[in-house]
Amino acid sequence: MTLLTNTPGIWTRTFGPLLLSACLAVPVGAAEAVDPELEGLVAEEETPQLPLDELRLFAEVFERIKTAYVEPVEDAKLLEDAIRGMVAGLDPHSAYLEPEAYEDLQEHTSGEFGGLGLEVGMQDGFVRVIAPIDGTPAQKGGLKAGDLIVKLDDTPVQGMALDEAVAKMRGKPGEPIVLTIVREGVEKPFEVRLVRDVIRVASVRHRVLEDGFGYLRISQFQVNTGKDLGRAIRDLEREGPLRGLVLDLRNNPGGVLQAAVEVSDAFLDEGLIVYTEGRLANTELRYNATSDTAAPAVPLVVMINAGSASASEIVAGALQDHKRGLILGTDSFGKGSVQTILPLTSDRAVKLTTARYFTPSGRSIQAQGIVPDIRVDEAEVHNLQNGTRIKESDLAGHLVNGQSNGNDNEVKADGRLAESDFQLFEALNLLKALVILKPESNHG
Template identity: 60%
Template sequence: MQKHRNILILLIGIISGATLSLCSSVLAEKDTPPAKAEELQTLPFDELRNFTEIFGRIKQDYVEPVSDKKLLEDAIRGMLSGLDPHSAYLGSEEYKELQEGTTGQFGGLGIEVGMENGFVKVVSPIDDTPAQRAGIKAGDLIVRLDDKPVKGMSLADAVKTMRGEPGSEIVLTVVREGAEAPLKFAITRDIIKVKSVKHRLLEKNYGYLRISSFQSGTGQGLIDAVNDLKKENEGPLKGVVLDLRNNPGGVLNAAVDVSDAFLESGLIVFTEGRIKNSEMRFNASPDDVIAGAPIVVLINGGSASASEIVAGALQDHKRAIIMGEKSFGKGSVQTILPTSNGAAIKLTTARYFTPSGRSIQAEGIEPDVKLARVKLESIEKTKFESIKEADLTHHLANPEKTKAPDESKAIDKDNDDSAENDDAEKNTRDYPLNEALNLLKGIGILKH
């Protein structure tokens, strides 16, 4: 009897939830007429009966007690993850982290971290943040957070502990290579603003723009970066490299804003889905921030989603040359739908298409200029010397140089070689970036 009662309660809950979901869809889609009574009665009762039977078995027979909340949340997670790799259930904490990620602003310390041998390793302190000002360095191993040992924590738990209300303090115990004992840093949390756009002049007249992810402020960040480059260059730019390598994507509107910055008219991207609200079209507005100067966009296998929207739009409008490797191939759009309990679902609601109507789903963007994965390095003279006439046995002497070599010059030559070797070390170069710059210069020569 108790078993049947449990099943009845669960069925009522599922039916009520399904009804609420349908009502929410109707409210979101104003042009859709209310669902008819017969449509609401098409619930899969046989499948729900099977679900409740398994639910009951777990509650009764599993080796440890499991709460109803956990079982139902896990069922929801499984239901969404079974749809495609990008649909997911977001608990309240996960939802909060997603919101922070898309705004690029959160309360914390300002360090990029990873895991190494069970400890949190500092990948890099972010410029002008509490961590950097306190003296945290790349390569530091964090072994304690306040009094809690890091060993045994997941990276997510460690990050959650380090984040917190601005103004609150946390003590990091750090092991640093070369230090005789662990170091302690008392750091006051602050609002961390992560810049998604970085820029620099490659050389006179040629700018470099790097977008690491697409956040809500990325479009304006790009415009500000271009203006800074123009000031530093003391005049208009003759070309720009837009680096989207290993950019996993982000906010759709940010991708539209970045594309719009370089286009003066025409379609940027459009989306299509099952419901009318998922059908959107985005068009460019007048003005090009670099006044038609050539662009080379760098992509690779890690360029996904919003990155592919930008690359596809600029490629279709022949506004940029796409260089590098074939992109990831994520051509779907996810919508975040908050739930009544403070959580949310991330649901794939549409596919997007480039201006020419291409879907890059599972296909990716093909670069106009393909590049292999290589690294460009200078060859040290000490490792390889080309053979010259003077190296050949019994070579004829130069009558102009019969004096013995000057020792001081020989010493100077050794010093010069050392300097050249140092320069060779520094000149280890980013091959795709180097090729992109050469291409921009070539375009400039052809224009003249």
């Protein structure tokens, strides 16, 4: 199973499970055997000389800690710490998975776990919010992508490892925790009180924005997201013929690669979706669209922002390259590497960066992100209209129109949408324009 999620810190976890970055999972049963791809790689290259000076230095530091540290330390702990540091030093996405983290890996794809509902990483010694998950305590509490968590209850975060901070944020459902937040544009740190809960993530939500215009929201890519999307589209079609669709991938940190392929395939009837390149043969992958599309051939607007990463970027990049939809919003996160889960024992593994992935046109979005076709920043809209002005309808004895088209409620709904979600309001307007300009087009 391949999983894709941004991991901008040393390694990224959800409150509950570990989040993976584009992972190619290796069966646990293979733990005791030598991977033939790895074996071939070693055989092809000259065996490098062991760095004896560095090994002597390691042994010296190990011995100094054993004899001089203020408290006795077990050899096993020192060696595991060394492994953890060795892997974490490679890049922000590689990690040594100990039993709890390895177990959490399995939970992540199920869509149910305990915690606050945040995707997080490390930045300058603080916990950085990548994205709050829809419908969770974090999202309901108003946390936003880019927030820095500087305190957990009364404990400063600086100096903690990410897994320590995550462990402190985890707990039994119903237990409260106070997060101290630093937010760009806000002068002082402020506190947010959240109550831990069991997080059940519905990966796909849908609704009708207006007659003929459907809205699809994918919060993360789980094993069944492709099927859930198909059901959501059928539900929208049962409510009336669709003239256009909005696909919302904002604050979607990624998930299962196959789900991203299936979502892309729902809108594409042919062509390459994504490919990966690495040193090992089993990291050279290509995924192509099939002719079995779930979505109708109507104009499509895809929404992204800085919280859209990995699997989200695969979908946005594929639809953009094939000109199947217009991308609206702000630049995505830029997570374009692939991690492979290499089991070591029955309960330990290494998550190792082994490849990069590319959009159909050959773009690597690593540290670049997907650039939207139309940039729309998140904004707040306030009504400046002077409500005291008199209109014709306010005059006594005014003539009745007699040709009301019933759009009064629609206009009011538009106003509420502009105030509650300006980017979605603009996406709907763009979708209407595409329908007017290309009523018979198969492309958004």
